[in-house]
Amino acid sequence: MTNTLICIFSTIGALSILFASIGIVRMPDFYLRLSVTVKAATLGVGLLLACAAFFFPDVSVTTRAMAIVFFLILTAPVAAHMIGRTAYHSGTPTWEGTLLDELDEDYKKQRAGMLEDANKEAAAAAEVRRSKEDDSE
Amino acid sequence: MTLDLYFDYVIFPLLTVSVILVFYRLFKGPEVVDRVIALDLIITIGIGFITAYSIRSEQALFLDVAMILALIAFLGTIAFAFYLDKKK
Numbered sequence: 001m002t003n004t005l006i007c008i009f010s011t012i013g014a015l016s017i018l019f020a021s022i023g024i025v026r027m028p029d030f031y032l033r034l035s036v037t038v039k040a041a042t043l044g045v046g047l048l049l050a051c052a053a054f055f056f057p058d059v060s061v062t063t064r065a066m067a068i069v070f071f072l073i074l075t076a077p078v079a080a081h082m083i084g085r086t087a088y089h090s091g092t093p094t095w096e097g098t099l100l101d102e103l104d105e106d107y108k109k110q111r112a113g114m115l116e117d118a119n120k121e122a123a124a125a126a127e128v129r130r131s132k133e134d135d136s137e
Numbered sequence: 138m139t140l141d142l143y144f145d146y147v148i149f150p151l152l153t154v155s156v157i158l159v160f161y162r163l164f165k166g167p168e169v170v171d172r173v174i175a176l177d178l179i180i181t182i183g184i185g186f187i188t189a190y191s192i193r194s195e196q197a198l199f200l201d202v203a204m205i206l207a208l209i210a211f212l213g214t215i216a217f218a219f220y221l222d223k224k225k
Contacts, residue, residue, distance in 0.1 A: 003140050006140060006192070007140070007143055010144070010148050010189065010192075011147065011148070013185065014147070014148045014151040014152055014155075014185075014189075015151065017151070017152060017155050017182055017185055018151050018152075018154060018155045018158075020155070020178065021154075021155035021156070021158040021159045021178065021182070022158060024158070024159055024162045024174070024175060024178060025158050025159075025161055025162055030168060030170055030171055030174075033162075033171065033174060034174055037174060037178050038174075041178055041181045041182065042181070044185060045181055045182075045184050045185040045188070048185045048188045048189055049188050049203075051188070051189075051192060052188050052191060052192055052197075052200060055192045056197050058197065060197075061197045061200065064197075064200045064201070064204065065188075065200065067204065068184070068200065068203055068204050068207055071204070071207050071208070071211075072181075072184075072207055075207070075211040076181075076211075078211075078215075079177065079210075079211055079214040079215060079218075080174075082214065082215055082218040082219075083170055083173055083174060083177075083214055083217070083218045085218070085222075086170065086218040086221045086222045087168070087170040089222065090170070090221060090222075092168050092170055
């Protein structure tokens with residue numbers, strides 16, 4: 001009974017990991033690759049860890065497996081979001097079939113705002129330097 | 138068919154083929170970020186491999202190594218993202 005359950009779960013887990021790696025090879029675009037791999041690989045590893053929890057009749061192993069799954073589910077989206085944000089900011093090109101980029105407008109405004117802020121800061125710093133020079137004289 | 142044979146002939150070959158496919162993307166990847174996610178995926182598959190091996194060899198201790206590897210994968214990806222953000 002346990003063996004059958006372990007067989008089914010480990011097969012689904014290994015197959016979803018295989019699909020994730022086929023996706024990272026075949027997808028045309030960084031963002032599509034990211035969205036394919038993170039979810040499928042987390043599911044596959046989670047199922048393999050569930051197999052380990054079934055296999056060892058021990059509370060400590062079950063706790064450890066659950067801790068690893070919890071940690072993966074908590075951290076994988078955060079890491080994917082960070083690296084996707086970095087890729088967008090550093091200008092990674094999207095696929096030629098991309099129809100809509102909703103972030104473009106927002107970031108254009110934000111970049112313009114940041115430019116204004118930077119100019120203001122530079123002007124303020126120059127002002128401070130000038131007043132210091134006046135004081136020293 | 139025993140569970141050991143099933144793991145030897147089905148699960149490990151599937152995971153090995155996955156790692157080889159991801160290595161292709163790691164070497165080819167046109168951008169640095171592609172390589173970063175390929176590395177992250179390799180470490181995630183490594184966690185799965187260690188788990189399968191701990192079932193195969195009936196040694197529950199290997200799961201500790203998987204836990205440490207999960208921590209290091211997260212830290213590595215965050216560090217790469219931070220560094221690439223600062224670089225430009």
